[in-house]
Amino acid sequence: MYEYNQFDRDFVENRNKQFRAQVERRLDGSLTEDEFKPLRLMNGLYLQLHAYMLRVAIPYGTLNSRKMRQLAYLADKWDKGYGHFTTRQNIQYNWPKLKDVPDMLDALGEVEMHAIQTSGNCIRNVTADHFAGAAADEIEDPRPTAELLRQWSTDHPEFQFLPRKFKIAITGAPNDRAVVKAHDIGIQMNRNEAGEPGYRIIVGGGLGRTPMIGKTVREFLPKEDLLPYLEAILQVYNLNGRRDNKYKARIKILVHETGVEEITSMIEEVFEKQKSLHQAPPAEMIEAIEAQFLPPEFDTRPIDEDKLSKIIAADPLLRSFVETNTDLHREDTHTIVTISLKPIGGTPGDATGDQMRVMANLAEAYGYDELRISHEQNVILPHVRRDDLPEIFKVLKDAGLATANVGLLSDIIACPGMDYCALATARSIPVAQELSNAFEDLKRQKDIGPLKIKISGCINACGHHHVGHIGILGLDKAGVESYQITLGGDGTETAAIGERTGPGFSYEEIVPAIGRIIDRYLELREDGSETFLEAYRRVGADPFKDALYSSEAENA
Amino acid sequence: MARAFTPKVVTANALLEGDVIYMKPNGEWSRLHSEAKLFEDETEANDALAHASEQASLLVGAYLADAVKRKDGKPEPVHFREVFRTKGPSNYPDHGKQAEL
Structure with a gap:
């Protein structure tokens, strides 16, 4: 789990202070709504149909128990006791009051979270494979790259006023669980012939009014070239994107209208220039980020397979849960558990404050303190020992969180x-x-x-x-x-x-x-x-x- | 030919809570659609909207929404979006205005 350094802490704290003052000025009448609206949106605060909505970023969908408990605290103290996990690995609170939002942001800051860049025509929260660091099919954990992109894109002065919003997703595995081909930029880790890890870069995917599958503009990009290459893509977009028409302003339209060959050569041309200007992030900085995503020290004591299979066989509900809600882990003593937030007849993606605390407790007790949010609006315990499954299932069942429907008909994604x-x-x-x-x-x-x-x-x-x-x-x-x-x-x-x-x-x-x-x-x-x-x-x-x-x- | 004017209510969201509000006959604001003034005259409706839009310290995003007069004389929304705004979300009957109705 990435931990903020002093720079991150100061940055979030200053933004929260600024926003508190902006809310005060709105409330005392010194700011009009037209003046205030772009400021609140920069801090994730929308005005919806019945109330305000605060959208909080969960970078690359990764949480620990402390953060999850704080999300529960926000739900209980300033909302109606629940939160809504979204298809962009964010959480939304549907009922905050304007005057409380600065306090909510301060509470998020206490656990190194914020709502910055969850709205507006900027680079949004970078999403990642929710099985990152756990999946058996992974080339590398994509989250150090996602964190590098978070740092690079946060408040990046050149990319705060893009033609339109810009979404980046990354996966470290050949099996794409992050929908990378439907993002403005999709990044898929791969290897070159020498076996070195790098990235396939996909550009111009997107859904919305004009759905497009992204096009590969680089089959293999060495890792050290990532930032200048993405800057090249964004510069080409920033200069050539259709600012004349909101509905044609996403990069997918530019890629479609320009053609993939032409856009690739435009990107490559800027990249060559950008690369010569660009100072690569120092190796020790990359190493420091990577060090924060090292896998936990897995408890690899052998599993008593006979005992475990007997327990599972004896309980049809548990058996069904294991069949449906677990996935192959890179360590064979471990498994990945998906906690379905799709109870039969429930609202997809909603969890109560109590349920969030139950999941936090499970992560702490059995899951090396790691949790993930998936774009499919479920919560993941990425690393659990297989012989802990019966106990985990029991706790989930008591909390109304054991629906064995992952990947099935009722595991529905729905927007609000x-x-x-x-x-x-x-x-x-x-x-x-x-x-x-x-x-x-x-x-x-x-x-x-x-x-x-x-x-x-x-x-x-x-x-x-x-x-x-x-x-x-x-x-x-x-x-x-x-x-x-x-x-x-x-x-x-x-x-x-x-x-x-x-x-x-x-x-x-x-x-x-x-x-x-x-x-x-x-x-x-x-x-x-x-x-x-x-x-x-x-x-x-x-x-x-x-x-x-x-x-x-x-x-x- | 311009479309004939249909009756309207003035509606917005309250600045502090974001809750849906409606202009009452006395110019004050109510949380209830049934207490809204139904404007049957276009000029009067536009004047009321202009007046609402000046109240930046109370509300956000005032607009005119179609409504009809019920048998009891109270206004009723026309479009389903406006019907939802009078109630709250359909997935939580105890959230929003409907909790108190």
Whole structure:
């Protein structure tokens, strides 16, 4: 876990002091809302539909128990006893009062957290693979790079007024769990022929109004060239990005309109210049960052496999949890536990203050004090011994956190939608809740198999609907909520944008419509091992369109 | 041809809490849509909005929202977004205005 140095502490403290004074000036009338709005947004404070919302950065999704407990404290003291974990590994508080926000920011500062650059046309919180440092398939832990990028991008004077917001994601593994191809810059660690680690650089991905899969502009970038190379990308974007039209201002449009070959040569040209000007960060600084992400000293005493399998076999709920919510760890005595924040019928990504404390306690007792937030709105215990699973499961079950649905139908991503968001055109959370309720039987969900449903309440696509196997987009159609379906999206290394099926469905119709897609999939799959996405790729959209629209016509 | 004016309420968010507020007939602010003044005259509605927009120390983002007159004479929102604003989030019935309704 990265610990702030004096520079970081002073920086956050000064920003908090500035913001406290800005809030005071807004409250005493010396600042108008037009003057105050950009200042509050720079500090993560939005005004939503019913209240203010504070978006707190969780850099590369990494937390320890102390930070998690402080997030719980904020939830209890200044919100309504819960927080909402987002698809960008942030946490949002939905009910803060303006006068309390400076105190909330000070409380965050106490545990080395802040809300800076969680809004505005700047480089946002850098996200990373939530299994970083634990996954068996990893080349290197991507978090030292993510931390370097955090330091480089925080308050970077050249990149505070970009044409539009700018999102960077990084993964250290070939299996992409960080959706790197749907970010402005996606970084995937790889190796060159000599076996040295470096980065594949992907540019111009994004969802929103114009979804695009990112293009590779550099197959292998040596690690030491990262900052000048990213500066080259950002300079090309800063100068050439479409500032004339908000909807065309993201780098994906520039890459698309310019063409990948041309944009690559523009970047390479600036990079050559930038590299000669650039002073590489001193080796000791990089080493100091890396030293803060060293793996814990794993307790590798052998596991009593017989005993453990007997315990697991004796408890069907535990067995189901182990099958669904754990992943392969780099140490075979260990496993990665995903704690689902998707209880049946619940709000995706919400956790109460008490639940946050339970997760913090588990991390401290069994998980080397490490926690991660995933872009899929779940919480991860990245390192736990496999023989601690029964105890961990018991504690989670008592806290309502043991839903064994990770990767299944009810593990739905949903943006806050029109229940909170001022930009939303329809609700998304209740659609997720009703879908989850309609398929509440976890055995049925397991039979349906791996399925990613992702729901956005507007075209901005915070719910990643374009890369959902089944995507749902809520729109306002002549004053009525209407939901468009996309199929075949994929947010992994085989990334794809889902295809629209046709006309949308009303709020009342959308859950039955998804039911018809599932029924059709179960009819046409070759066997239980063919996933929804595989079946879709084999048969295409037509059978599903038929299920969606012809049965609707029959029922009409 | 310009579209005919439809009745409106003046609404905004309160500066301190961010809660949704509505202009009452006496020019003060209420948290309840049912207490809002329904403006049936366009000039009057625009004047009220201009007056609201000057109250920067009380509120944020004033605008006119469509509403209709109920049988009991009280206003009722037209668009679903405005209906949600009178209540609160649908996933927590005990949060927002609906907790007190």
